[in-house]
Amino acid sequence: MTLSREVAVIGIGQTKFGEIWHKSFREIGIEAGLRAIQDAGIESSKVDSIYIGNMSAGLFLDQEHVASMIAEEVGLTKDSVPATRVEAADASGGLAFRQAILDISSGMSDIVVVGGAEKMSDVTSQIATYFTAAGADQSWESLFGATIPSLYALMARKHMHDFGTTREQLGLVSVKNHRNGSLNPDAQFQKEITLEQVLKAGPVSTPLGVFDCAPISDGAAAIVLAELDLARELCTNPIKVSGTGQGSDSLSIANRTELTGLKATRAASKRAYEMAGINPSEISVAEVHDSCTIGEIMAIEDLGFFEKGDGGPATERGDTSLEGIISINTSGGLKARGHPLGATGIAQINEIVLQLRGMAGKRQVKDPLYGLAQNVGGTGGTVIVHILEAI
Amino acid sequence: MAVARYWRQQEQRYSLAGSKCAICNGSFFPKRTICPTCHRRSIGKMEKFLFSGKGKVVTYTIVHDPIISYADQSPYVLAVIALEEGDLVLGQIVDCDPRIVDIDLDVEMVFRRLSAEGASGTIQYGFKFRLMDVGSS
Amino acid sequence: MKAGIVSYGIYIPRYRITPASIGAVWGQDGNSMGKALGIESKSVPAPDEDAATIAVESARRMLRRVRVDPSRIGAIFVGSESHPYAVKPTATIVGEAIGATPVMTAADFEFACKAGTAAIQACLGLVHMDDNVMPMDYALAIGSDTSQGAPGNALEYSASAGGVSFLIGKDDVIAKIDHSISITTDTPDFWRREGMKYPSHAERFTGVPAYFKHVEMCASKVMENMGTKPGDYDYAVFHQPNGKFPVNVARKLGFTSEKIAPGLWTPRIGNTYSASMMMGLAGILDVAKPNDLILGVSYGSGAGSDGFHIEITDAIEDFNRSASPLVADEAGLGMDIDYATYLKFRKKIKMEGE
Numbered sequence: 013m014t015l016s017r018e019v020a021v022i023g024i025g026q027t028k029f030g031e032i033w034h035k036s037f038r039e040i041g042i043e044a045g046l047r048a049i050q051d052a053g054i055e056s057s058k059v060d061s062i063y064i065g066n067m068s069a070g071l072f073l074d075q076e077h078v079a080s081m082i083a084e085e086v087g088l089t090k091d092s093v094p095a096t097r098v099e100a101a102d103a104s105g106g107l108a109f110r111q112a113i114l115d116i117s118s119g120m121s122d123i124v125v126v127g128g129a130e131k132m133s134d135v136t137s138q139i140a141t142y143f144t145a146a147g148a149d150q151s152w153e154s155l156f157g158a159t160i161p162s163l164y165a166l167m168a169r170k171h172m173h174d175f176g177t178t179r180e181q182l183g184l185v186s187v188k189n190h191r192n193g194s195l196n197p198d199a200q201f202q203k204e205i206t207l208e209q210v211l212k213a214g215p216v217s218t219p220l221g222v223f224d225c226a227p228i229s230d231g232a233a234a235i236v237l238a239e240l241d242l243a244r245e246l247c248t249n250p251i252k253v254s255g256t257g258q259g260s261d262s263l264s265i266a267n268r269t270e271l272t273g274l275k276a277t278r279a280a281s282k283r284a285y286e287m288a289g290i291n292p293s294e295i296s297v298a299e300v301h302d303s304c305t306i307g308e309i310m311a312i313e314d315l316g317f318f319e320k321g322d323g324g325p326a327t328e329r330g331d332t333s334l335e336g337i338i339s340i341n342t343s344g345g346l347k348a349r350g351h352p353l354g355a356t357g358i359a360q361i362n363e364i365v366l367q368l369r370g371m372a373g374k375r376q377v378k379d380p381l382y383g384l385a386q387n388v389g390g391t392g393g394t395v396i397v398h399i400l401e402a403i
Numbered sequence: 404m405a406v407a408r409y410w411r412q413q414e415q416r417y418s419l420a421g422s423k424c425a426i427c428n429g430s431f432f433p434k435r436t437i438c439p440t441c442h443r444r445s446i447g448k449m450e451k452f453l454f455s456g457k458g459k460v461v462t463y464t465i466v467h468d469p470i471i472s473y474a475d476q477s478p479y480v481l482a483v484i485a486l487e488e489g490d491l492v493l494g495q496i497v498d499c500d501p502r503i504v505d506i507d508l509d510v511e512m513v514f515r516r517l518s519a520e521g522a523s524g525t526i527q528y529g530f531k532f533r534l535m536d537v538g539s540s
Numbered sequence: 541m542k543a544g545i546v547s548y549g550i551y552i553p554r555y556r557i558t559p560a561s562i563g564a565v566w567g568q569d570g571n572s573m574g575k576a577l578g579i580e581s582k583s584v585p586a587p588d589e590d591a592a593t594i595a596v597e598s599a600r601r602m603l604r605r606v607r608v609d610p611s612r613i614g615a616i617f618v619g620s621e622s623h624p625y626a627v628k629p630t631a632t633i634v635g636e637a638i639g640a641t642p643v644m645t646a647a648d649f650e651f652a653c654k655a656g657t658a659a660i661q662a663c664l665g666l667v668h669m670d671d672n673v674m675p676m677d678y679a680l681a682i683g684s685d686t687s688q689g690a691p692g693n694a695l696e697y698s699a700s701a702g703g704v705s706f707l708i709g710k711d712d713v714i715a716k717i718d719h720s721i722s723i724t725t726d727t728p729d730f731w732r733r734e735g736m737k738y739p740s741h742a743e744r745f746t747g748v749p750a751y752f753k754h755v756e757m758c759a760s761k762v763m764e765n766m767g768t769k770p771g772d773y774d775y776a777v778f779h780q781p782n783g784k785f786p787v788n789v790a791r792k793l794g795f796t797s798e799k800i801a802p803g804l805w806t807p808r809i810g811n812t813y814s815a816s817m818m819m820g821l822a823g824i825l826d827v828a829k830p831n832d833l834i835l836g837v838s839y840g841s842g843a844g845s846d847g848f849h850i851e852i853t854d855a856i857e858d859f860n861r862s863a864s865p866l867v868a869d870e871a872g873l874g875m876d877i878d879y880a881t882y883l884k885f886r887k888k889i890k891m892e893g894e
Contacts, residue, residue: 142471151412152433155517155527157466157473157495162481165464166493170483173462173506215467217481266432266483266491271462417596417637475884475891476587497586498554498875514596514637515588516624522894526624528593528633536873 013287015117020243020250021400023052023236024362029350030200032230037073037131042085044232044355045127049086052236054246059088059236060121062095065108065128066354071143072132082127101147102303104128105233105357106387106396110256112237122239128358129232140228144353147390149264161225163265163391164304165217170271171306172219174321179219181324183210185305186223186347188333193344195375200229200350224305229350233358235365251365254290254382255399257283263393274392277314281386284397285316288382292316295338295399296380297367299360301388302345308332311386312340315397339377342367357387361398368402404520409527416529419512421490423452430454432490456512456530458486465501472518480504484532495531509535543667544713544850545706546678549602549864550822551594552702552809553686555584556874557882559697565879566692573697578783581874582700582810585686587885591620592630594703595684596637598815601864602680602705603638606712610639613707614676615666616646619655619683619814621732621739623648634682644676652730653779654840656683656704656814661720661846663708678709683814690738691888698782700810704818714856715825715834719766719849723758730841741841747785750843755779755789758845759837766849770794774832777803777820779839781811786820795835802827808871821850823867828852 025047027040035043041064049056062083070076083095098108105128112126132140145154148163171177187207193199205223213222243250259279262268268275285291292315300311309323317338318326326332332340343349343363346356364383366372380402387396412433414420421432425448426441432454438445463482466473473479480496482504496504497515510532519526558581563570574580585594595618603610618630631646649655649662663679684703689695708717729750732739742750755778763769770776776795778786783806790800803820806812812819817838824834834850883889 138471138474141468145470153493154470156493156529156531157470157476157479157481157517158493159466159468159470161468162464162466165466166462166481166483169464169506170462215465215478217467218465220464264493266493268491271483413636418639475887475889497588500875514593514600515586516590516593517588526590526592528596528637531588 013283015113017117017119018240019113019116019237019253020240021235021253021361021365022238022243022247022250023048024365025051026198026233026359026362027231028198029229029231029352029359031133033133037069037075037129038081038085040131040230040232041082041127041129044129044234045082045086045125048125048234048236052247054123054236056087057091058123059093059125061115061124062088062093063108063112063124063126064095064097065105065357066097067099067101067104067130068143068146068353071146072130072135100394101389102351102353102356103387103389103394103396104354106360106385106398107357107394109235109357109361109398110258110396113253113256116237116239122242124237125234126237126358127232127234128355130352130354131230132228132352133230137228152264152266159217160391161220161304162217164306165220166265167271167310168219168306171309174272175324177309177324179211180207181328182219182224182305182309183207184327185302185308186210188327189302189341189345189347192334192342192375193348195373196344196349199344199348200227201344201348220304226303226346226351229352231350231352231355231359233355233362235358235361249369250403251368252401252403253398254401255284255288257281257287257397259395261392263390265391273310273314273320274388274395276392276395277311277386277397280395280397281315284399288399288401290382290399295382295384297339297342297364297377298384298386299341299343299345299363300386302341302347303351303388307388308340308345315384315386334375334377342372342375342377357396360385360387361400364400368400404524406525409525417514419454419456419530421452421454422449424448425450430488430490432486432492454486454488454490458484458510460504460506460508460510461485461491462506463496463504482532484510496534497531498533504534511535541710542716542718543664543708543710544716545825546709546712546714547602547606547608547707548822548825549598549600549605549705550703550819550867550870551597551601552870553583553585553589553594554873554875555586555877555885556581557584557877557879561879562696577697578787578807579698579810580807582698583702583812584877584882584885585701587887589701590624590686591622591684592624592633594686594701595630595634595682598684598703598705599634599638599680599682602707604863605860606707608678608707611643612677613640613680614644615663615679616640616644617649617659617662617681619649619651619659620685621650621652621655621813622686622688651844652840652842653781653813653816654838654844654846656681656818657838657846659683660706660708661722664717664720667709677711678707681706681708683818685813685815687811687813688738688886695739695741698811700812702809702812702815702819704815704822706818712855713853714859716851716853717848718851719762720847721758721761721765722844722846723754723761724844727843729843746841750841751781751785751839752789754843754845755837755839756793758847759793759835762835762847762849768849772833773799773835775803775824775828776800776835777817777824778837779817780804780806780820783807805867805871819867826861826866826868828856830854830856
């Protein structure tokens with residue numbers, strides 16, 4: 013599979029992630045969008061289409077139809093620019109990015125702005141946990157007492173049982189991501205933590221504790237995409253989209269054939285690798301979906317970076333650190349950067365773009381050529397994988 | 404309130420009523436309209452199938468940060484159960500010290516209250532599981 | 541052919557609390573309180589159990605012991621003082637859960653602790669009815685409760701939870717019900733007003749003019765009508781609001797302690813209310829042999845007693861008792877909890893938003 017027209021990122025922007033008490037959903041949305049447009053150095057009148065990744069403004073804010081809302085805020089309703097909201101739980105951002113690529117590739121648009129946004133802190137954490145669980149199967153999971161972390165905990169326990177993955181190895185994912193987050197000025201948590209702190213933290217759903225689970229966050233991120241030739245005209249450092257892949261699986265984990273990995277990750281990444289014409293070993297930096305620490309362990313196995321069962325030991329060996337064989341979640345990941353559901357997929361791409369541009373500051377990986385982003389909806393019902401390339 | 408939504412799935416929740424494909428004999432929970440193996444050939448050939456409710460723990464977790472409707476029951480054990488007929492199902496394991504739950508232990512279905520829509524709404528009942536022990540059959 | 545019990549099933553929640561644990565919180569000597577009431581521990585329902593879940597469990601266990609297609613059950617009556625809904629029947633939940641719906645009738649009964657035996661009588665009437673009027677092969681009578689005593693009240697030591705199902709029919713009867721009679725008066729010894737969470741009782745008035753008068757009168761009436769004496773019975777079972785009343789009434793009527801022992805379960809599990817006398821009867825059915833005679837008398841405050849003269853048939857030899865737990869199995873499987881956990885399980889702690 014190939015794209016009819018190639019696509020590149022020409023601008024990125026985002027808000028700081030965290031508890032943004034003083035700003036509304038509209039305000040964070042426009043902040044990220046304008047930064048991306050500014051970064052691209054284009055006039056907003058050049059934008060042909062808008063995509064918004066958002067999981068659930070309807071539940072969190074009683075507000076649906078957010079595409080129109082954001083289009084208006086960015087000032088694009090004057091020309092009636094098409095605006096589309098895309099939803100796949102917390103893979104909404106990644107999926108919106110993919111839709112934007114397909115839009116340009118199809119020839120319908122030349123320049124597209126894609127954003128992701130979520131405002132979660134307007135409700136209590138208990139309510140936020142409940143709303144987030146809408147990304148699982150309401151009838152057969154959440155009605156029976158499941159939360160998203162509890163479903164990942166079931167996978168974690170099975171992974172530990174089948175492969176000998178240890179509680180400490182799960183914890184080291186969090187330690188590494190907090191360390192990376194401490195180097196990211198946009199991260200929700202910019203403080204290093206110790207393994208002891210992770211292990212001693214209160215339980216969320218055993219074996220996962222507070223430091224194994226991504227926080228509740230507000231945040232928005234945006235990207236400007238352009239057709240590749242146009243991108244080369246418009247900016248000096250376009251980052252090419254070399255591969256895009258999407259996969260799906262059962263909404264509920266009990267309907268899956270395996271519980272120690274995400275089939276949809278393997279399907280999505282296989283498609284993306286094939287499109288890019290590269291092997292997993294050619295990736296130097298990746299942002300993966302660590303909404304829970306086990307998510308990162310499974311991701312680095314399913315994406316082909318490490319053998320099945322070696323995700324935990326690889327983390328322990330330091331292979332996934334900034335200095336490692338393949339640097340994972342240099343931004344701090346969902347755990348430390350923050351996880352505003354719909355914004356996460358876009359923020360992941362932004363980090364890869366920064367790394368490929370060589371502008372990731374203290375957390376810069378040395379001369380990366382290819383970067384990958386893996387965005388998961390719920391517990392793996394949808395997985396989106398993108399491969400970006402420095403050109 | 405979402406009365407009809409919960410009512411529609413009562414039989415499935417009360418009695419672990421799933422489906423069986425008359426072509427390949429595959430059994431499924433929850434109920435399916437089409438067999439994922441036989442696809443269109445299975446249209447109209449899916450039959451109601453009652454699972455026995457006996458099975459084994461595949462994996463489990465003790466939930467300390469509960470979903471809001473279970474706040475009064477925290478902590479509770481959630482598990483994936485491999486039913487003896489071969490399908491997996493997610494459910495709670497009740498009536499035991501959570502610390503004794505382990506992978507591969509035998510369980511049987513019990514009928515319990517799942518949640519209620521507030522103090523005045525309807526009560527949703529359905530299956531949970533209990534470890535097999537003396538007095539079980 | 542006279543109708544009777546075709547199958548039975550019991551359910552007792554797994555958790556227990558002792559009088560000592562209760563007394564410790566209220567500055568009472570729980571141990572002496574337990575001794576005075578004849579109660580060692582009482583069953584406590586898990587937070588996800590109610591009279592409906594307990595009724596369903598007992599009915600499913602009843603069905604496991606026989607080969608009866610649930611769709612042949614023509615009536616389900618559930619007796620309870622703790623139905624989860626004030627309006628909306630528990631019996632329909634049971635009917636759906638055991639696959640007896642939709643061609644059946646159903647209703648919930650309430651008569652304090654004898655609602656379950658009232659259900660047995662109604663079932664007897666239906667299966668005996670002329671087949672052309674309301675034909676049915678089987679009718680299901682259930683007594684199920686998660687009874688509550690107000691915190692600190694004497695009732696808190698005894699009010700427990702449990703359920704018993706009796707399938708009533710005319711084919712393959714294991715316990716023939718040869719005779720049943722009731723005594724009923726308007727005696728306000730125990731009550732719960734609409735909307736109130738806990739019941740009230742008239743303390744010692746619940747004894748002589750209430751429990752003893754009705755149970756004794758009912759037992760005597762059954763024996764008078766059947767021409768029997770206490771010595772003719774192999775077993776006797778009486779309602780058990782505590783561990784003392786049934787022992788005393790048996791002694792007064794002339795039944796030896798051996799005859800009531802297999803049916804005396806309140807000392808172990810507390811008063812299961814609508815299931816109380818039925819649980820005792822189930823305990824006797826667990827050990828009974830063909831031709832055994834049983835006298836059973838329930839009591840419900842308000843007040844009344846239902847008496848039964850029961851004869852075990854040869855069919856009990858082939859009856860698959862072991863397909864479901866016996867009363868002794870269930871009573872022996874207790875997990876002790878402390879008073880704080882008890883408060884949590886019984887939803888006596890006000891949660892956020894309540």
